[in-house]
Amino acid sequence: MDNEIDRPREIAIGKLKKSISKELWATNEKFIEHLKARIKNHPLAQNPIIEQLNHGSFNLEAVKNIHLEYRHAIVQIFTDALLMAQYQSRQLEPRLPAGTKMIARFLLTLNVLDEFGFQPGIDPNHYYQGNPAYAHYPLFETVLNELKISVEERENYQPSQIARDVRQFLENSYDAYSAVVALLAVAEQQVILYSPPLRQATKSVGLNVDNGYYYVHGISSDTSTLAADDDHENDLWFTLIQACTPEIYASIESMCMHYCDLWHDFWLYQSEMNAKLTSFYLK
Numbered sequence: 001m002d003n004e005i006d007r008p009r010e011i012a013i014g015k016l017k018k019s020i021s022k023e024l025w026a027t028n029e030k031f032i033e034h035l036k037a038r039i040k041n042h043p044l045a046q047n048p049i050i051e052q053l054n055h056g057s058f059n060l061e062a063v064k065n066i067h068l069e070y071r072h073a074i075v076q077i078f079t080d081a082l083l084m085a086q087y088q089s090r091q092l093e094p095r096l097p098a099g100t101k102m103i104a105r106f107l108l109t110l111n112v113l114d115e116f117g118f119q120p121g122i123d124p125n126h127y128y129q130g131n132p133a134y135a136h137y138p139l140f141e142t143v144l145n146e147l148k149i150s151v152e153e154r155e156n157y158q159p160s161q162i163a164r165d166v167r168q169f170l171e172n173s174y175d176a177y178s179a180v181v182a183l184l185a186v187a188e189q190q191v192i193l194y195s196p197p198l199r200q201a202t203k204s205v206g207l208n209v210d211n212g213y214y215y216v217h218g219i220s221s222d223t224s225t226l227a228a229d230d231d232h233e234n235d236l237w238f239t240l241i242q243a244c245t246p247e248i249y250a251s252i253e254s255m256c257m258h259y260c261d262l263w264h265d266f267w268l269y270q271s272e273m274n275a276k277l278t279s280f281y282l283k
Contacts, residue, residue: 009235012107016242019100028244032237035182035253039189042257044264049271053197056204062274063205064147067140070198072159073166073266074187075140079115081170081184082108085239088177092243104239111232114216139213146207162269166262173255178243181236182252186259188233191217194267 005011017025052058058066086108089101115137118130132138144154159167170187173179195217203209244252 009107009110009231012103013235013238015103016107016238019096019103019242024245025241027246028241031244031246031249032241035256036237038253039186039256039260042260042264044190044260044267045193047264047267047271049267050193050197052271052275053194053201056201057278058201058204058274059278060147060205062277063201064144064149065274065277066198066201066270067144067147068149068154068157069159069163069266069270071140071144071154072157073163074170074190075137077167077171078187079112079137081174081180081187082112082115084174085177085180085184086112088175088180089239089243091177096242100242104242107235107239110235114232134216136213136216139216143202143207143213147202147205160269160273162262162266166259166266169259169262178240178248178252179255181240181243182256183259185233185236185240186256186263188230188236190263192230192233 020028086105089104089108092101092104113130115135116130117132117134117136117138118128119134121129123129170180170183173183195214199209199214199217202214209215240252
């Protein structure tokens with residue numbers, strides 16, 4: 001029995017590959033590799049704020065503002081989008097055999113478990129390990145607490161137009177399985193790019209980032225964190241390979257590029273506005 005449940009990620013990916021024809025898998029995989037290359041070469045990966053965050057260029061007020069903007073743009077809705085992807089995987093049927101959607105749901109659940117505060121392992125009662133206090137959204141709220149951002153400030157905060165645009169674009173994808181999965185994969189790439197700089201910026205204003213939200217965001221090979229955003233991004237691409245058909249390639253690519261554009265504009269805005277905010281408080 002153990003061999004049948006060990007290495008769940010590898011098992012799910014293997015079953016995904018067998019759920020469609022070899023020819024379609026190969027064609028879809030080639031498209032996804034092309035798409036991933038375009039995303040990694042997008043200006044989002046060279047946005048000037050990355051260096052500014054890494055070098056602690058923003059003061060406390062600016063770091064607070066960036067976190068409120070980021071909260072609205074993605075943190076509040078990330079698990080909403082994941083759960084919508086889980087639900088909309090029903091669109092795989094009846095094109096694919098009955099039950100096929102469960103393979104994708106199984107793989108997506110590895111991301112959901114991390115987001116909800118579960119951890120690998122078995123407790124003393126031979127049950128799952130986890131605590132909702134370790135869910136990523138509450139951990140982000142703890143960062144806001146440590147930044148001394150009150151509940152009233154959070155409730156009354158008016159996000160920028162670009163923060164609203166980033167959020168709405170993901171929310172608008174919820175009705176289409178392939179679309180929400182693709183945008184979630186882009187979002188994970190954005191997290192991989194910007195979590196380490198955000199960690200540095202937060203550390204530069206005096207917060208401990210050795211645990212909590214910034215400890216669980218980044219890539220699996222970073223031994224200073226307990227993060228797996230690269231694994232989750234790859235899982236999303238695999239589910240998209242299963243779901244894709246050639247006639248939607250153009251729309252998926254256009255959507256992903258536009259989402260990258262929005263994120264790039266989001267971070268350009270943060271760079272400009274919060275540099276001004278930092279300068280104002282230095283006067």
